[in-house]
Amino acid sequence: MAEGKRLKELAELVGGFLKGDEATLITGVASLEEAKAGDITFISHRRYKRFLATTGASAIVVSPEVAESVEGKNLIVVENPYLAFAKIMSHLKPVTHPPAGISPEAHIDPSATIGSDVSIQAGVFISKGAKVGNRVVLYSGVYIGDNAEIGDDTVIYSNVSIREESKIGRRVIIHCNSVIGSDGFGYISEGGKHHKIPQVGTVVVEDDVEIGACVTIDRATIGSTVIGKGTKIDNLVQIAHNVRIGENSIVVAQAGVAGSAKIGNRVTLAGQVGVAGHLEITDDCVIGAKSLVSSSVKNKGAYTGYPLLEHKRWLKAQTLVQKLPEIKDKLRELEERLNRLEKK
Amino acid sequence: MAEGKRLKELAELVGGFLKGDEATLITGVASLEEAKAGDITFISHRRYKRFLATTGASAIVVSPEVAESVEGKNLIVVENPYLAFAKIMSHLKPVTHPPAGISPEAHIDPSATIGSDVSIQAGVFISKGAKVGNRVVLYSGVYIGDNAEIGDDTVIYSNVSIREESKIGRRVIIHCNSVIGSDGFGYISEGGKHHKIPQVGTVVVEDDVEIGACVTIDRATIGSTVIGKGTKIDNLVQIAHNVRIGENSIVVAQAGVAGSAKIGNRVTLAGQVGVAGHLEITDDCVIGAKSLVSSSVKNKGAYTGYPLLEHKRWLKAQTLVQKLPEIKDKLRELEERLNRLEKK
């Protein structure tokens, strides 16, 4: 990054209109408030326009609307400044991984199949029959169980555990210390004791999924636990056995989904949501933070609460919970007035 | 599993009555809907009977009641089909671990004591004075601290950390990336600063306990944190210092138990439950998902809520919370009618 890029190149990269000095050298990215000479920044919202006068940035990515009212600054004008800025960030500070190569300090079973141009650090453990695709990156401490499969261009960060038979797609990212394929939590209880039900199924993580740090995804009892293509999972999320999550869904930190629940496409589970087992959430639902979903959600929409309500109804009910002391007082007042009326 | 087992052998294994061709070769297990030729499956509930006509399974484990109405299928008839099926799963697809042997790439302190027939993979670290029992399986990345003890036949999956002095019983299973014996969260605050209280106690995990992935169990300040015999703990659970959990209890994913709480025998804490510190939950209680237990529960039963109520009372109160808008409207209506009456 030390060398930087000319502003002209960045404007072309994002298909933006350049206003100002196209030869300006950009060497870094920063927030509006922290940017200094050499940095490029962006404005996500009109209300931050006031920072334009004082920012030290050498260039700013803005919308046409904001561009109109700014003078004397180098601007890249685009319809979606945040998206354009994200592309510029990737260009200026590309994510780098260790160069291709297999550390002699990694433990790789001779029966494993390893693709080309992989990067495997010291301390990686690959069990028998595992298949690792091309250009896969495995950081130190990654454990890959028997016959597990890792698709091309997937990146697995340090200390992740992938249990046997799990199937991880292409271009998947799994962050540090997550666990894929741990046994589902299944017992048959008899006389107060719990007998383990073998968990002989597996986990399928489809292409373009991203999984945060310290996430746990359990293998199915039989069949598969499935995370659909393009779905993104935040840190410390629990996905139980036989759960199916559709495509392009979002599961925010510390949410948990119980066994055999089926989540649709483009669903958002906000932070700390709980979803009970054996139910369905249909496509395009948004479940508010900390909600408990304890029965199926059949119509798309926004829902919140414990128990779950349509979001607007929940807001109204919660406002009234806070007013319960006044409701109680009013009730007593009415009763006293009734008492007086009845005595007459 | 490629070779499979004859149906007669499986019927005998579970003490079931065989209806159909006893020589049928069974090579796999599957769900009713996904089963194909060679698979055995089961029916857990009458409502799935409709799948019987279309399942591709070569045999089905059923209850006597279901068996009556089925013709032309190979059946194993037992009182508890799920339990029998679990036994068949274990028989057809036994859990396999790496063969006995100690990897030269494991780091084992010379002062550690290692039992017979253990399986210790590359990347395991065993500290001084640790004791590892017979037939113990330690996957790659397991860390065993000073003087920790691991009982016979215990299995510890990859990247688990067991801190010094922890005592793990026999036939315990600890899933990937869990932590046993981390310091309890204890400080003395003076003048707005927090001084660490040394956590010099330990953790005792009794026999036949199973611990999920990314679970944290803190060591006691002094004395022991105890997980009782046969208790099963799901993923991402937090057990704080000096907690005592009784025997054969169930702690579902993402539940948390604060310091010095005492949980009885055969208690179920459902998912995302929180238990405050220094309280007791008596034997045979079931605490519903997402509840907060903030005072002791002295009578066995089912409880739910934040704050906690008897489950039935909670259901009633929550139904009324949803009706608060109507209650408010009714209150206003009554007030207006009163106003009119008073004016007369």
Next chain:
Amino acid sequence: MAEGKRLKELAELVGGFLKGDEATLITGVASLEEAKAGDITFISHRRYKRFLATTGASAIVVSPEVAESVEGKNLIVVENPYLAFAKIMSHLKPVTHPPAGISPEAHIDPSATIGSDVSIQAGVFISKGAKVGNRVVLYSGVYIGDNAEIGDDTVIYSNVSIREESKIGRRVIIHCNSVIGSDGFGYISEGGKHHKIPQVGTVVVEDDVEIGACVTIDRATIGSTVIGKGTKIDNLVQIAHNVRIGENSIVVAQAGVAGSAKIGNRVTLAGQVGVAGHLEITDDCVIGAKSLVSSSVKNKGAYTGYPLLEHKRWLKAQTLVQKLPEIKDKLRELEERLNRLEKK
């Protein structure tokens, strides 16, 4: 510890008044109920005075008030018995770490800078450009990414992952299997698909912070996620990108803080609390267990609830939620009485 310390030495250590035999040999610490000969214990509260008669402890740390009524026991009398006892614990059972030395089985990039008197176990991985301070302790399985910095006297337990560029201060403690510097959870969604926003910022953990087990702290999108000096974080906590936590705050187990939230100094977030993104919590607030903070908290005080209320108001409202069945009945009664009055 086998040799023990004389009671006189311990009394001097904590500046306490010694009542009894100053030559008593103390070899261990224990709780009041579990203490045996050779142990020292303490009384935290008057209500435990009844145990004094039966404790097997050889000495007890007590307050002046308690000391008055006790005869025939060896006492150390101090104003704050728990604080004094904590000091005695540290003195009798000091936390020990592996002796200084760098294992030849650790992987250390030649470009990394390693301080003096460090202790680095087998299975540690240190990437290029990383800086490790003096007397740092790194347990087995610790991963330190490119250019990450670890301050003097910091202890990092087994299987912790510290991603590239993270800056960890001095005297920091990070417990097993935690993750510092994982990518923030940021996407731009277009047409139902989610495009990853590069997370090019970092994490700064200031001096004297303690971080529990299986904690996740995400790197900033741009700029830094900051954990202020002296703040203590319990197990399984999630800190999202660009969060700033002030000094000497307390974050209890399983709490989660969403992106760009700003938490003040000396704030307590109790267990399982959720804090929404882009808001502020001012200094000296206490947020009760399981609360959801969904708008900024501008005045110091105690708050609880979902949604959040002043703690006292929340208690009142919750009591009334439980009484909703009675409120409903009362409402019906009033209505009937009104009906009768109106008919007259």
